[in-house]
Amino acid sequence: MTRPLGSVERAVALLEALAAADGPQGTNELARQTGINASTVSRVLATLREAGLVDREPGGQRWQLGLRLVHLGNAALARLDLRDLARPLLEQLVRETGETATLSLPAQGEGVTVDFAPSPHSVSSRAEIGRASVAHATAVGKLVLAHTPGLLASLKEPLERFTPRTLTTLAELELAVSEVRGAGIAEAAGEREPGLNAIAAPVLSDDGRLVAVLGLQGPERFDAEARRAAAQPLARAAALLAATSGLRS
DSSP states (O other), X not given: OOOOOHHHHHHHHHHHHHHHSSSOBOHHHHXXXXXXXXXXXXXXXHHHHHTTSEEEOTTSSOEEEOTHXXXXXXXXXXXXXXXXXXXXXXXXXXXHHSSEEEEEEEETTEEEEEEEEOOSSSSOOOOOTTOBOOTTTSHHHHHHHHHSTTTGGGOOSSOOOSSTTOOOSHHHHHHHHHHHHXXXXXXXXXXXXXXXXXXXXXXXXXXXXXXXXXXXXXSTTSOHHHHHXXXXXXXXXXXXXXXXXXXXX
């Protein structure tokens, strides 16, 4: 096995910390968050700045992600052929259900949103490209758990509570994941954010491997009855995406 480079690991840790932050971060803040000493943080950030991957906030000394990451991210997304194939299906789901439709790809035990079609309603849920699911608190996350061998067993209690409806024990989560496997559809109702409800369906290859996830999400009007009604068109879209992409014969 190739030994990871410590300098690269530190650079990645700093980029991830900046991506997770609500705004620009100071050197000492980043040092506390990553466990990297402040002098090393300064040196790594200076190198990343030369590459355009980070930059100083306008008129300040704190750090933020650089614009070159937008170029790199767009280059990566341009190679995801599934986005082109899924786009008409996402738009059709919005027409059928009135809610935001999303396409996510599994990565390192999470589902990461790579495209979405927004709801036309003035009150709607907000999707973000690049946002990762929470395994125990989102429909996409539960679906990834259900289709990734060993992932559920790797989780440790206590599971983080986001709302009063979040599943916080492994016993609760194991039951939910078992229901996902049986139904073929995952569901979350106000578990990551109050009033945010969602369902998700798997896009599977011939050998049963999870390749992508189609989802629908909406505010409180996307209640249990609405989610039941949306489950069939969502599952149909997921199966069609698998077929049109050549994943299923």
